[in-house]
Amino acid sequence: xxxxxxxxxxxxMAASTPILLAGLGELVVEKSGVLNLxxxxxxxxxxxxxxxxxxxxxxxxxxxxxxxAGGAVLALVFGVLTQGLMSNQVATGLAxxxxxxxxxxxxxxxxxxxxxxHTPDLHLPVLSDxxxxxxMLFRHDAMVYLSLVALVAVWAFLRHSRPGLILRAVGxxxxxxxxxxxxxxxxxxxxxxxxxxxxxxxxAYLSLVRVPQWTEGMTAGAGWIALALVVFAAWRPVxxxxxAYLFGGITVLQLNMQAAGVNVPVELLSMSPYxxxxxxxxxxxxxxxxxxxxxxxxxxxxxxx
Amino acid sequence: MIRLERRPAxxxxxxxxxxxxxxxxxxxxxxxxxxxxxxxxxxxxxxIFWDPIFSAQFGxxxxxxxxxxxxxxxxxxxxxxLGFRAGIWNIGAEGQYIMGALAGASVALAVYPMELxxxxxxxxxAGALGGxxxxxxxxxxxxxxxxxxxxxxxxxxxxxxxILSAAAVGFLRNPEGGGFPGSxxxxxxxxxxxAEIIAGSGLHWGVVAAFISVIAAYVLLQRHILxxxxxxxxxxxxAAKLAGVVPARLVLFCLGVSGALAxxxxxxxxxxxxxKISIDFGAGYGFTAIIVAFLGRLHPAGILLAGLLMALTYxxxxxxxxxLGLPAAAIQAFQGMLLFFLLAFDVFGHYRLRIATGRTA
Numbered sequence: 169x170x171x172x173x174x175x176x177x178x179x180x181m182a183a184s185t186p187i188l189l190a191g192l193g194e195l196v197v198e199k200s201g202v203l204n205l206x207x208x209x210x211x212x213x214x215x216x217x218x219x220x221x222x223x224x225x226x227x228x229x230x231x232x233x234x235x236x237a238g239g240a241v242l243a244l245v246f247g248v249l250t251q252g253l254m255s256n257q258v259a260t261g262l263a264x265x266x267x268x269x270x271x272x273x274x275x276x277x278x279x280x281x282x283x284x285x286h287t288p289d290l291h292l293p294v295l296s297d298x299x300x301x302x303x304m305l306f307r308h309d310a311m312v313y314l315s316l317v318a319l320v321a322v323w324a325f326l327r328h329s330r331p332g333l334i335l336r337a338v339g340x341x342x343x344x345x346x347x348x349x350x351x352x353x354x355x356x357x358x359x360x361x362x363x364x365x366x367x368x369x370x371x372a373y374l375s376l377v378r379v380p381q382w383t384e385g386m387t388a389g390a391g392w393i394a395l396a397l398v399v400f401a402a403w404r405p406v407x408x409x410x411x412a413y414l415f416g417g418i419t420v421l422q423l424n425m426q427a428a429g430v431n432v433p434v435e436l437l438s439m440s441p442y443x444x445x446x447x448x449x450x451x452x453x454x455x456x457x458x459x460x461x462x463x464x465x466x467x468x469x470x471x472x473x
Numbered sequence: 474m475i476r477l478e479r480r481p482a483x484x485x486x487x488x489x490x491x492x493x494x495x496x497x498x499x500x501x502x503x504x505x506x507x508x509x510x511x512x513x514x515x516x517x518x519x520x521i522f523w524d525p526i527f528s529a530q531f532g533x534x535x536x537x538x539x540x541x542x543x544x545x546x547x548x549x550x551x552x553x554x555l556g557f558r559a560g561i562w563n564i565g566a567e568g569q570y571i572m573g574a575l576a577g578a579s580v581a582l583a584v585y586p587m588e589l590x591x592x593x594x595x596x597x598x599a600g601a602l603g604g605x606x607x608x609x610x611x612x613x614x615x616x617x618x619x620x621x622x623x624x625x626x627x628x629x630x631x632x633x634x635x636i637l638s639a640a641a642v643g644f645l646r647n648p649e650g651g652g653f654p655g656s657x658x659x660x661x662x663x664x665x666x667x668a669e670i671i672a673g674s675g676l677h678w679g680v681v682a683a684f685i686s687v688i689a690a691y692v693l694l695q696r697h698i699l700x701x702x703x704x705x706x707x708x709x710x711x712a713a714k715l716a717g718v719v720p721a722r723l724v725l726f727c728l729g730v731s732g733a734l735a736x737x738x739x740x741x742x743x744x745x746x747x748x749k750i751s752i753d754f755g756a757g758y759g760f761t762a763i764i765v766a767f768l769g770r771l772h773p774a775g776i777l778l779a780g781l782l783m784a785l786t787y788x789x790x791x792x793x794x795x796x797l798g799l800p801a802a803a804i805q806a807f808q809g810m811l812l813f814f815l816l817a818f819d820v821f822g823h824y825r826l827r828i829a830t831g832r833t834a
Contacts, residue, residue, distance in 0.1 A: 205623065245813065249813065249816055249817055253816070253817050253819075253820035254477075254820055254823065254824065255816040255817065255819060255820065256816065258562055258623070259767055259812070259816055260813075260816050262564060262763055262812075263764075263809060263812040263813050263816060266760060266763070266764065266805070266808065266809040266812065267806060267809025267810060267812070267813060268809070269805060269809075270802050270803075270804075270805030270806030270807070270808065270809050271802075271806045271809070272802075273800075273801075273802030273805060273806075274510075274800055274802040274803050274805075274806050276802075277800050277802070384802070388631070389627075389628065389631050392624060392627050392628060393628075395624060396624045396628070399621060399624070433639060433643075435635040435636065435638055435639035436635075436639075438635050439631065439632045439635040439636075442628045442629070442631045442632050443632060445624075445628055446614075446624075446625055446628050446629070449614075449620050449621065449624060449625060450614055450618050450620050450625075453614075453618045453619050453620040453621070454617075454618040454619075454620075458619055458621075470477070470479065470824075
């Protein structure tokens, strides 16, 4: 049994990357005042479009691009429906998930059993060769680092940039933002497409690196965990990272325990990430995290005259 | 310049028109999708929507399937629609369906092979309680800690699926099954079998329960103060508060009813058409029922029709798989598309399309 920190941490970082990416995207979407429950659908669509792009071009980089594009296109459908046609966001998000699961299974028919091109680990000079810390932190593929860069970028954008301030204003009070002359619908559409691309990227990471192959329904609730993560983080980027790594850690730990044949029922181990997610949600809501939600979250906006 | 103008009150015409247009648009978009897959689009649509009922060759097999598939969909969707009307989102019916089946089947397997005339009713109660208890988790967490019921109910589906597989390979496994996963077959246990009431019709007790639930929900919504409160809470939360509606009670009621109905649906399925607890027992009815509820306008009569239509796409989809080699996933995408179109057409119920000339302010 190999449950030592030096082995767990790199696995944990890889396991957390999909939900960190998807969670970051959804964080920005919710900050703009939109609740997109279709993360699971966008993730699985990104998983298959990314897989298709990578297999047919032989390039993992194009694969990730394809995953982001797939997620973004699906998100655009959500955007048009909820922003253009003022449909109910909860219902539309659910539709997105149901449709995404079907569409991805349809697209992936001829791709089951294939192996995607290998995504190489980056070798960082000096850092990767450090003892202990090198193998733990600095021998990952580019996407792991990209997710961390994205985290810093989202944090800086929301916290220290003018467009970020506008996005938050739109999310807190869309009527006031509209009165100030900001284009509420356009800003939200951009946020939704960004969220879709990030979810697609997370999905592609699952099919190209984590698993790596295509199977129907392979996201297995990762999109929902990403949604829960945003609540857990109380709509702030840094706690999102902590949350993602916490869930990644539990996933890796339970998988290792299953592989090691620990005397705990396999089903109990498999359900543990979901149970822990629920537990954390309860603790956070009991502490009043919901108070941190953007003021206009989930409410439709129509500039009536 | 085309713009939307809010209607003073939702249009009644569009309430009825939107689902019809959505079905039509889905057929067209579906035909395009099937054509892209290299299938004859007209033949595919005909196989899905026409042949299951009217084909001389398959009708005899397909027609009873219509009620078998529509029963659980309607039963679950009726429960969900109550919550959806009040803005309480139980999207974990699939988990409640599984837990209901497990609870009901456990009762039967506990007393096996004793023949008891009251066994099936007892199983129905156990099934309802199982689903109710599973739905009470998000309910209680929502009322006590204000935890989001959407996420909790959905995440519990994955937990229920794990319990299901633990049951199929462990505590409910057939001891005479040669070590294969899956419980004893309840179809061969007379007291526990939810048999067809009229042979060859597909009508079993679950379908009867679905019809009763439609009537009960109609009466509740039209004639009972609780139904009024549900509608009020959804449409005007502030007014509901002033009218003395206790939100917590409404949450527990709506989640409880939808959980109990989903649990019953699971029990009727495991004791009838499915026959036994197996790893792949969850067939996605809990999720498809969400589409049924919306397509039926969250109205009991509408849900009845929508449930039958959605059952038709299931059967037609299987037929198209068999006859045309259409992938199973195509039907799932098709059903998802239907909900998209419905939500899109709904805009015309609340807004009017205005073609403005000249400058816009």
